[in-house]
Amino acid sequence: MLAALNVVAVGLGVSVFVAIQIANGSAARAFEAGVDVVAGKAQLEVRGTLDDAIFPGIQRSAGVRSATPLIEELATLPDYPGEYLRVLGIDVFTNEPFRIFEIGGEGAGFDLGRWLATPDGIAVSDEFAEQHGLKVGDRVRLMINSHARDFTILFLIPMKNTVAGASGVAIAAMDIGWAQEAFGMRGKLSSVQVLLDDPAHADAVRERLARLAPPDAEVEGPRQRSLQIEKMLGAFQLNLTAMSMVSLLVGTFLIYNTIFASAARRRVEVGILRSLGVTRAEVRTLFLSEALIFGVLGIVAGVVGGAALAEGLTGSVGRTVSSLYVLISIGRPTWEALPFVSAAGLGIGSVLVGAWIPANDAAKADPVEALNHGARMDRFRNGHAVRWALLGVGLLGVALGCCAASLNGAGAWLSFGASFFVLVGFAFFAPGVSAGLGKVAGLARQTMFRLAAENLRRTIHRSGITVAALACAVAMMIGVTVMIYSFRRSVDEWIGRGIVADLYIAPAANEVIGLHSFVPQELMPELEADPAVRAVDTYREVAVRTEAGEPVEVGAVRGADRRNLRFVGGGAGAKMHELFTGGDVVIVTESFAHRHGTREGDVLRLRTPSGIAPMRVAGAYYDYTSDRGLIMIDRRVFDRWWHDPGVNSVAVYLKPGADVAAAAARARKRWGGEGLIVYTNGALRDRILAVFDQTFAVTGVIKVIAVLVAIVGIFLALTALVIEREREIGVLRAIGGSRGQVRGMLLSEAALLGTVASGLGIAAGMCLAMVLTWVVNKAFFGWTIELQWPWGTIAATPVWIVGAAMVAALGPAWQAGRVGIAGTLREE
Secondary structure, three states: OHHHHHHHHHHHHHHHHHHHHHHHHHHHHHHHHHHHHHHOOOOEEEEEEEEOOHHHHHHHOOOEEEEEEEEEEEEEOOOOOOOEEEEEEEOOOOOOOOOOOOOOOOOOOOOHHHHHHOOOEEEEEHHHHHHOOOOOOOEEEEEEOOEEEEEEEEEEEOOOOOOOOOOOOOEEEEEHHHHHHHOOOOOEEEEEEEEEOOHHHHHHHHHHHHHHOOOOOEEEOHHHHHHHHHHHHHHHHHHHHHHHHHHHHHHHHHHHHHHHHHHHHOHHHHHHHHHOOOOHHHHHHHHHHHHHHHHHHHHHHHHHHHHHHHHHHHHHHHHHHHHHOOOOOOOOOOOOHHHHHHHHHHHHHHHHHHHHHHHHHHHHOOHHHHOOOOHHHHHOOOOOHHHHHHHHHHHHHHHHHHHHHHHOOOOOOHHHHHHHHHHHHHHOOHHHHHHHHHHHHOOOOOHHHHHHHHHHHHOHHHHHHHHHHHHHHHHHHHHHHHHHHHHHHHHHHHHHHHOOOOEEEEEOOHHHHOOOOOOOOOHHHHHHHOOOEEEEEEEEEEEEEEOOOOEEEEEEEEOOOOOOOOEOOOOHHHHHHHHHHOOOEEEEEHHHHHHHOOOOOOEEEEEEOOEEEEEEEEEEEOOOOOOOOOEEEEHHHHHHHHOOOOOOEEEEEEOOOOOHHHHHHHHHHHHHHHOEEEEEHHHHHHHHHHHHHHHOHHHHHHHHHHHHHHHHHHHHHHHHHHHHOHHHHHHHHHOOOOHHHHHHHHHHHHHHHHHHHHHHHHHHHHHHHHHHHHHHHHHHHOOOOOOOOOHHHHHHHHHHHHHHHHHHOHHHHHHHHOOOHHHHHOOO
16 A cells, blocks of 8 residues: 555656646647748748848849748638638749648649639648548638638648647648738748758858848748747746656655655564664665665656646647747647656656665664664654754755845746745754644643644654655645735736726737737727727737847837836836837836846837837836737837838727727627627736636646645555554553544544644745745746735635645554554564
């Protein structure tokens, strides 16, 4: 039974780690696969909104072996809600050397005449067709910039083995000319892909192409996009990895308990072996080998469980990445060896670390003492609680130092070090707190409860470790819960300040593919003519580059200052007024300022189609949209530099007394058929918070598993204590103690363990919450979050933790009640 539980404990920790690593890897590989399918074999690409007149010059440029133009756009599928296709407009005459897929597949008879003569003809990936039961000749409806249009499937694109990890990459291809017509891009290109005569001279060719390209275009290798996304996702993935390792940490405590239980069960046997000449090293090896067997079995179980868990977590991680960072499509998890090898290594390491102390302790046991029942616990009566507590104080000091260093730019990863030292520091308080509670509880009148309290004090060697394991799990749960609660409250307040219009109208496609679709140009005049409408604001977001080539996001707002944004350092009114009246002035989000080291008064130099635009920073405001950050600019300034009429969304302000519900209904009736979605203020608030909750869904799974593993530790610890106390329990039964009283004593001890663990865990969790909220979030994402406490959740924690501990103790208590009197008192 102990072996099985140990295998389960190790398996749970390993499975969480494996699943998170697979989910992280699948997200990164999905984006890479998308880049590979689009760019193919290209060695350089010129990206941006390009005039197609640029293509001949690139084609003739020195060092260019061949080039091909490309249209790349996203279209949603009204008949398949939540799904999209990445549509590539290709020139089949120049694209052949670049393409890594075959249109129609090998030997399928690609018909060039039909391809060029069919304006609505497309080829779709065979995975997409198979998923939706489509075949050649079927019609599929695409939503392009709020307009629905039917296309005919002319050919299929075999995707299997085309690109490693390309599962789920939903792509379609069509003739580039017809794509320009369909997407409203006459005379425009998304990119030009380039193959080089000599890749060793790529830098020289890049410089020549940059001189041909417009000022805001990017000239780089396609793989550079993948590297940028990996950097962008780094903090998000590191956070998930760190949380997944908490389960392994808790599992280490359980290994300790199990090996200690094994040593207690075989204590006499070890004494006999030692008296016959078996060395300490051989005894140590005996128990370490036992732990390794448990570990290997647990790792095998964890790998299998992790693969199953990854199926669910990968989708959740993919949705979060698409919402916050970059649009990806994950058909199924990407299976690579590294997550499994890493998990196996960490699993074996945690097993050996957890088993070392009890194995070493068993090896050092004096043979005479080992043959003397009860001496073991007496030896640990006073323990070294004070020394351990002082060590805990020292570790908390180290955590404080890590916090200071991280916030001062020494490295964001130090914030995770601070979190680790907070958990471990409080774990070292467990023996002292357990002994203290045992002393206080020992004043009770009820005999069995007093015995339970005394047992708690006498078994610090076991109870301290058990309390530490459960306290770490509780601390993680409390810390993450408080951080999420504080974050959600901050986001809610931010929504109240920034989302102030009565109605918001945007293409429904943008809920799936991000801000890629535009509202119809006739929408704004019609809204402004509505007698119930007071004002209409617009929003447009574009990805641009700084003069140094760093990618940033610019949001252009048309309309007066109607939002009550909070600015870092104050001065909100003056800074907003300056934004809308002060010429080439911008405001940036707090996360942007943190990521780029931007201060008020700095000048940002942005690449635009009209050249380098110098923009003075009026201030930084609090915002939680994305950790990448945003530059907000007045629409009039945007139009002067970008000459781009597109609008991603519209905010509608109604006149006082106007019926919001009626206005929303009219807008839906008029524009719903155009692929637009209409949100009231309250509905948009709910939608934003729903995305927030989805973002932290994975965190909830990790918290639950960590607590489950810790509760198993209570069972293991009490089972080991029953083994150690068999003689003592036999004596109690011999002098008149009933089975019920013995079981009550064990349940009381479990309640005391749960009480200590919950109290210590809450204290540690509150400190951990401060680190997560004030340090980790600030160091990695640049967000300022106001710490707020969910007192109801915190107050309820001891109730269910103590209850769970007592439930976990039912098995050992039943076992204790069945201890035989004669057998335990017999001496050999």
